[in-house]
Amino acid sequence: MRTPAVMIIGIVLAPCGLVLDLVSTVAPNWREVRNIPGAARDEVLQQGIWDICQAFDASNTLKCGQTDENYFKEQVINSAKGLMIASLIVTMAGIVVASLGIRCWEETPNLLLAGLGGILIFISGVLCIIPIAWYTSLLNTIKASGSDIRVGYCIVLGYIGSCFMVIGGGALIVCLFQLCFKKKEQLTNSHSNKYYHNNPRSPKSIIKTVDARDFTRPQQPTSLRRPIEVGDFTVPPVKPAPKKTVNITDFSMNKPCDADF
Structure with a gap:
């Protein structure tokens, strides 16, 4: 069975979001x-x-461990x-649970585990975007020693990673809706099968197939059917000889009959 889209x-965007979240x-x-x-x-x-x-732009040197x-x-x-x-912790837990639910090594996935993993990944994306957005809103409010303040690349990576996790988690949550539809369909089929099992005289049990020929002409037993003779149509038909008619009122012959005597 192919893995659903x-x-x-979800399983592709979640690790990408985890890496970006870690770097941020x-x-x-x-x-x-x-x-x-x-x-x-x-x-x-x-x-x-x-x-x-x-850091120094001219020499490209970086010295960390500064205190403030x-x-x-x-x-x-x-x-x-x-x-x-x-x-980070919730994202890793969500990826593990989602992997156990997707289980590409099996023929059918576990929709429940995949959906639960999607919920965890979605929550981790929300947990990531909250501090990123909060810090961005206070970017110029936090005290700084310089007058020129710019956004760092960690903020950008954090936004992208959190969006990846929210989208990936939302995609996996769709598996829960598929599970609900599947359960509902199975429940409907079980109710219908139970009804027809408890009602053997229901219309479903007495339906029979009928040949359309039964309505066109009455059927006769095989023993009463006459054989159909097939004629030879290769030879032209022979015309019957014309019949001679005798006119009883014709007296031209003037021959006496036995009744005249």
């Missing part, structure tokens, strides 16, 4: 701070939820840490 979409969580580039007073012109502070790195107590005390940072980790 909704299962393929670990990488220290949720925003970039430039034009820092008293610093080099090409200096850039890359701030994440776990670490802050100092005010930044890490922000509520959105602490909330993002917990939500992103929870999103």
Whole structure:
């Protein structure tokens, strides 16, 4: 049996979303701070939820482990840490459950497990998009040492990954609707079979097939049927000789008959 399209979409997008979610969580580039007073012109502070790195555009050097107590005390940072980790854990659990439900090694998938895995993956996408959107809304509100603040690539990857997980989870949730329709169809068939089993005289049990020839002409026993003679049509038919007619009123012959005597 071929794997349904909704299962393929879900099982492909979920791992892609997991990878993007992982990069967004670990990488220290949720925003970039430039034009820092008293610093080099090409200096850039890359701030994440776990670490802050100092980068220089001219030399392409990166130095991480920078400290900023005010930044890490922000509520959105602490909330993002917990939500992103929870999103990763729920995503992995959802992928495992969905894989057991899809089970490409079997002929028929388990729609219930696939649907439950889709619910977990959908929830993980929501858990990922909440801190991403929250951080984006407070991007310029969080205190920074520079005047030029830009969105980091982690925000972009987080949005894309969360969308992948929401779409993939939603596709797998469709399996639950398919399961409901299948159960409803089986229930309807079982009710109809039970009805006809308990009512043997129902119209379904007395329906007989009738040949259409029965309505065109009455059937005769084989013994009473006359054989049909097949004539030879290759020889032209012989015309019968014309019959001679005698006119009893004709007296031209003037021959006496026995009755005259």
